[in-house]
Amino acid sequence: MRDYLDIIKRNLLSPIVLAIFLLAGALIYVREYRDAWFISVVIVVNSLIGIVQEIRAKRVLHRLELMSAPRARVLRDGQAVEVPYDSLVVGDEIILRAGDELPADAEVxxxxxxxLNESMLTGESAAVEKAAGDTVLAATTVLAGEGTARVTAVGDQTKAGTISQVLKRYKPELTPLQVAICGDHFLDIRRDCVGGADLYRVLFVGR
Structure with a gap:
């Protein structure tokens, strides 16, 4: 919950958003109510879009965490044993049953x-049949049947792990709308504006 509050705070209380609200206040001061209303609505909508996008990315990242499921069933020395996900190594033979989430990339x-349901990675919700020799991917789910598969990649080396790492490195950037509103004019405003009338003149009329 705290992470979501941080996302909301980061989008609504960023310097650029606060600057726009100050601008709106200045426009109200000089009785330019229409422009004040317009830029306020635009920046609020833009911030809400940013919040939704970040929350969606965070949820996908959370679901792609490969260590979320505690244990996997593997064949070792001909015996079925349960091991922690982080104990899997390339070459392990994992046992697959309906309802299982794959802990690693493997070859059936x-x-x-x-x-299997591969919608987490491909977006396709239809069940995908897998035969011996086919590749199965971590973070997908067994819908029906059973079988075994030999691990070919674990952790960050899996396809899901690669996606997870990319999402972790994601940093929000200014949208084209934010750049258009507060591009070069923002520096002019901060340097030259001394009152509400000057603020309006610099941003909307020009110097």
Whole structure:
């Protein structure tokens, strides 16, 4: 919950948003109510869009965390054992059953009606049949059937892990709308404006 509040705070209380609200106040002071209303609505809508996008990205990142499920079933020395996800290594033979979430990328070795939901990675909700020799990916889910698969990649080396790392490096940037509103004019406003009338003149009329 705190992370979501941080996202909201970062989008609504950023310097550029506060500067726009100060500008709106200055426009109200000089009785330019229409312009004040317009830029206020624009910046609020733009901030809300930014909040929604960041929350969606955070939710996807959370669902792609490969260590969320505690244990996986693997065949070692011919015996089925449960091991923590972070103990999986390339070459392990994992046992797949309906309802399982794959902990790693793997190659199917045995398939008995194996069907997977790959919507997390591909967006396609239809079940995908998997036969021996097919590739299965971490963060996908077994919908039906059972089988085994040999691990080919774990952790950050999986496709889901790669996506997760990209999302972690994501940094919000100014949208074209924000740049258009507070581009070169923003520096002029901060340097030259001494009152509400000057603020309006610099941004909307020009110097």
């Amino acid at each position: 070795t045995v398939s008995k009606g194996l069907e």
